[in-house]
Amino acid sequence: MNSENNLLPPFVIASLYKNELVLIDTQKKSNEDKPTKNEAVATAPQQIQKPINYLGDNQKKVTILLQDTTAVHVADESLQFLTAILAACKLNMGDVAIVNTVHQPVQYTQIKTALKPSTIILFDINAAAIALPFEVPQYQVQQYDNCTLLFSAPLQSMLEKTDTAKLEKGKLWNALKKTFNIQ
Numbered sequence: 001m002n003s004e005n006n007l008l009p010p011f012v013i014a015s016l017y018k019n020e021l022v023l024i025d026t027q028k029k030s031n032e033d034k035p036t037k038n039e040a041v042a043t044a045p046q047q048i049q050k051p052i053n054y055l056g057d058n059q060k061k062v063t064i065l066l067q068d069t070t071a072v073h074v075a076d077e078s079l080q081f082l083t084a085i086l087a088a089c090k091l092n093m094g095d096v097a098i099v100n101t102v103h104q105p106v107q108y109t110q111i112k113t114a115l116k117p118s119t120i121i122l123f124d125i126n127a128a129a130i131a132l133p134f135e136v137p138q139y140q141v142q143q144y145d146n147c148t149l150l151f152s153a154p155l156q157s158m159l160e161k162t163d164t165a166k167l168e169k170g171k172l173w174n175a176l177k178k179t180f181n182i183q
Helices: 010-016 076-088 108-115 163-179
Strands: 062-066 096-100 119-123 142-144 147-152
Touching: 062 108, 076 163, 096 108, 119 163, 147 163
Parallel strands: 062 096, 062 119, 119 147
Antiparallel strands: 142 147
């Protein structure tokens, strides 16, 4: 039996390993460096997307994006505040995915594909930062691509015991009531 007849065509081998990174030296110029008919040729995707690292179980597909330089996901004080907000919205940590964009910049398409959110709440992150083609004022509930978007002031600014923080919390609460249809 001829062993060449048992080899898979290069395109089949390449399709089997489409999610693997294969580096090909594109600097080769001579004909002797070209692959033979029995060698598989695969090209690496433009950009390998790492899985999004998040806190929570994402059961109700609510994604919370924030920026916290002091923690992997979110600092304890901020997490307590978020937990209280979620409880007021009849949600808990099992319902959400909290993504800290300081440690992993993400784009809307990546979020949409990986987390499949029905709602995205963004604390101190503008639309351009996640590659959305438009801007939305803070606390305006916006529908886009079968997803509800809510842009908010920084989470840390709501933790202070000031009138400004109290005002921001009120604006956030009013927007959350619209977002989650709370009476």
